[in-house]
Amino acid sequence: MILSTTKASQLARLHTFLSFTAFIGALVIASSLHYTKVVQNAVAGWPEEWFPSVSATIGDWYPERNIFQILIALNSGKFGRVIFFSMSPRFALIGYGYLLNRSKFPSSALPGLMLVTGILRSLSCGGWVYITSSDDHDAHDILMILYIVLNLPWMFGNIQLSRGNVRRRRRYRILWAFRFWVTLLPMIYFFIQHKVHHVPGAYTYYAFCEWSLIFFDILYDSVTILDFENNELEVSINYFLASQGSHSSIFRCPSTSTDKNVSTLSAGEKSSLVQEHAEAHPETHLPLISELLVTCRPSLSFLSDLYFAYQSWTLLTGLPITLFYFSIWELALAGPEFSSLAALSPLLLGFTPVLSFATSRGGRTALAGAAGAIGIGLWWAESVWVRLGAVIFGVFCSGIRWAAEWRSDTQPGYHYVGFLLSSLSKHLNYGNNPAWPILDSATGGQHVIVLILGFFALIEFGTRPDYPFPASLDEVQQSSPKVGNRQAPAFREQWLLPSLALGSLIYSLHERLSDPSSLIAWSWSGFPTSGPHPHVHAPLTLLAQVLAAFLVLALSPFDSPPLSKAPSRVPRVAAVFPNISAHPLVFAIGVLSTYLMHTRTGWVGYAGGLLNAAFLTFITPAILQNAGAAARTCGAGRVFGRHGLSGSVFLFVGTFTVAYAFVPGAWSFRERTDLVLTAQLALIAPFFNWHPSSLSSAAPLPPIPRVARRYIRTTLALIAVATLIGPLRKSAPPAPTPAPAHERARILNAGIWAVHFGIDNAGRDSQHAMRDLFRDLDLDVVGLLETDLHRPVFGRQGSYMDIGPGPNKHTWGCVLLSKFPILSSRHHLLPSPDGELAPAIEAVIDAYGVNVTVIVAHNGQEETPLDRELQATELARIMSASYPDPLIFPRIPAPYQIMVTDGRVHDINKDDMDRWCEYIFYRGVHRTAYARVSRGSVTDTELQVGQFAIPAYGTTTGEGAVPEADLYLRAQREDLPKEHWFPDAFFGNAESGGVRGHYYHVFDAPLYYKLPLASASASAQ
Structure with missing residues (x-):
């Protein structure tokens, strides 16, 4: 009823x-x-x-x-x-x-x-x-x-x-x-x-x-x-x-009251109906909040799309560095590494409901919002597992949204400009993307600002009017410009080659260009510098990409929105050089630049790197266009799922060129960065038109609407300006010239530390904590081990004086940080037949007018005794060759007797037999103090510090100048001038005292040694 x-x-x-x-x-x-x-x-x-x-x-x-x-x-x-x-x-x-x-x-x-x-x-x-x-x-x-x-x-x-x-x-x-x-x-x-x-x-x-x-x-x-x-x-x-x-x-x-069934109309009839409705009911197309949005809406839409591209690149580059925390603690495949397979999420687009959802306005809004809210929004979680799960989820959602956009988007320039913004944000934030999950507010994180921007971008995208939208890819192809007397052909029925090319491209961008200073690390050869400096010349990498992006704009056809009656047209330069992005000469430039970047150092190697950056930038829009066309023809899940798979394979293989000793089967990739680079070029090669007759009929660069072209041009110009201003911002006010802490007493404080790639025990960035500890301990020379931060699994630029062998040297790297001028330095790769390649830096510094040789080296693991013996022999040869010059060697130990006897050096404390993996040797200087400082939360090894008094120039300090027994005469702290005292703030224990978890341990206090008369006289002067 x-x-x-x-x-x-x-x-x-x-x-x-x-x-x-x-x-x-x-x-x-x-x-x-x-x-x-x-x-x-x-x-x-x-x-x-x-x-x-x-x-x-x-x-x-x-x-x-x-x-x-x-x-x-x-x-x-x-x-x-x-x-x-x-x-x-x-x-x-x-x-x-x-x-x-x-x-x-x-x-x-x-x-x-x-x-x-x-x-x-x-x-x-x-x-x-x-x-x-x-x-x-x-x-x-x-x-x-x-x-x-x-x-x-x-x-x-x-x-x-x-x-x-x-x-x-x-x-x-x-x-x-x-x-x-x-x-x-x-x-x-x-x-x-x-x-x-x-x-x-x-x-x-x-x-x-x-x-x-x-x-x-x-x-x-x-x-x-x-x-x-x-x-x-x-x-x-x-x-x-x-x-x-x-x-x-x-x-x-x-x-x-609609008289027509809209679902049955053709594309042209729909556009006509939309225009008629807009003219008849102009009030429905006015902004909802302010009339100002009528003018600003295109700009806001561009900025929103740009933000989402930035967000996606941030999550993609943030995943490897987050999960690598587990690998460096396990020294093996710990399991979480396979979370990088989240990049395979576009495979789900093979299911029609998922594809329909991902290409809809609501679906794209939900995916972008979920990726940002979870992937970036959980940066504050204390658990590294929670942060890893969050960024995995973010990459999963971003991958689906990315692929859905590439399938239908006619403006792939958005995505590459977003990549440039991600790289720029790292450059301006001292090598760390401010939205990465390894950061917090104390280490340069700006997550709240990024999330606020993301919120406004979501609001804009979710409320964006249906028109004027950029033309769909189908409409662009229907109106694509003719080349010669023929219409540009549709994409052929193939999907594997475009997919592999895209995967190789994404990895190449990530590997070499996601940090502006990475290419400099590839070409770095030490002092005196014969090439670029990481802090000074890193902007050149971004500028090369910006110039290449401007060239893409110049060659791309103009396109008009669907409701506009203005026809598309081809720029004059593009008409003269049609489809130049797919020309084999462009590929030849890519091959040449890769060769120079990999095999040369100094300015020649860096010039090759800049050319390679421009090459990758230039081909990015067209490769995205081809992959999108293949996705529409052969299925988005098939094309973009395989692109994610090929990128993940490159990520693992690129890491195995170095980390082969702890991964079963990885030995075959040992030191074969050349093969990885060759494979990248080989997968990109099919994109180019190798048959001469096909050059005039190949698919052109994707059309870019006039309005979007103007916005992209303006953004690129702003990126270039920010890139150049960035170094000025870092040096304003001007940074003081590096100077030792106790110049009057001619003291040199040296330390050695294995820092686990700047990732602390909680999976956070530890570079600020290291900086503060070095400052509080008044360290003048520091050797840092495990520091190669220029791989996709790290992606951060270093900020050190000599950054050691680069990524193309197949080693995890070492760094020398010095407050004294570095007169010269050489990089060594020590013999490593059984294990990972061990790096070393041999540098000569000017310490109070005396040339002091400083050596930093990372020797083989306990599992490779042959490597350790051969490396110790080589290091002893290097040290003996500089005899009798003063020498300080903070290092990871190899066979002890070879180092001390053949290297003609002294141990800083020969009675300390439980130093695990860090020893300090010296020669020609007077050791006055030795301390072992607890690690805090920075890494799993302590910081060892030695204090040395530098004799006056011409003073005899060679073998026999000081009796062996006198070298180990202990002293009370009060027996030495105050300049020799280590800071009192570090007295304490794990329960109380110390500074940020760092305190004197093992001996509970620094050990002091009697100062020889020559140095004592110098200190009193």
């Missing part, structure tokens, strides 16, 4: 009323009955905390908990034995909204997606409402987070479905969604202050944000009142008793 006929808008009003009543009622009752109890939390209570949180209000106390749950139950629509599904406000609104949207958008998949999202969102809401924090804190939080995550596609999807003659519906949805997501940012901040830093009072501010989210969420859902009022939706409700087993509702909505 029919109970009644009512307007659906009344159900929406009922839903809003019950929701507000439930929350506000619980808040009023809780504050009235037990205020001090409900504001109490694990950190503090009244008066520091003075406003109750949502969780405490609705879940901890009687009777507000019960009243709240009863009102929420009324909103869910279950009343005793009579079930009114049609009168269930929450689920009824979801169902009726689906029917309404389906009638308006019959060919869109978005209404169905909103139906599923709405149901899951409601179920997760019921989860955190009925499972309170006092019942199960983890389940409550997980369901709450799931609810917030589902709000992303829910809100943006409904904004997209709000197009129509009533402007205020969409305006209100944008307004409340904007406030909802903006409020998340301070809420996360105050939650961290409360949960991590235990700041009293922070939870109160968190509570304000939490309540704001609740009310913004309810107000957003209340806009359905306008949906149903505008469409005059009525619901006739039939009901039977539950025992009779049936209930139903009749949905009625006036039909639309």
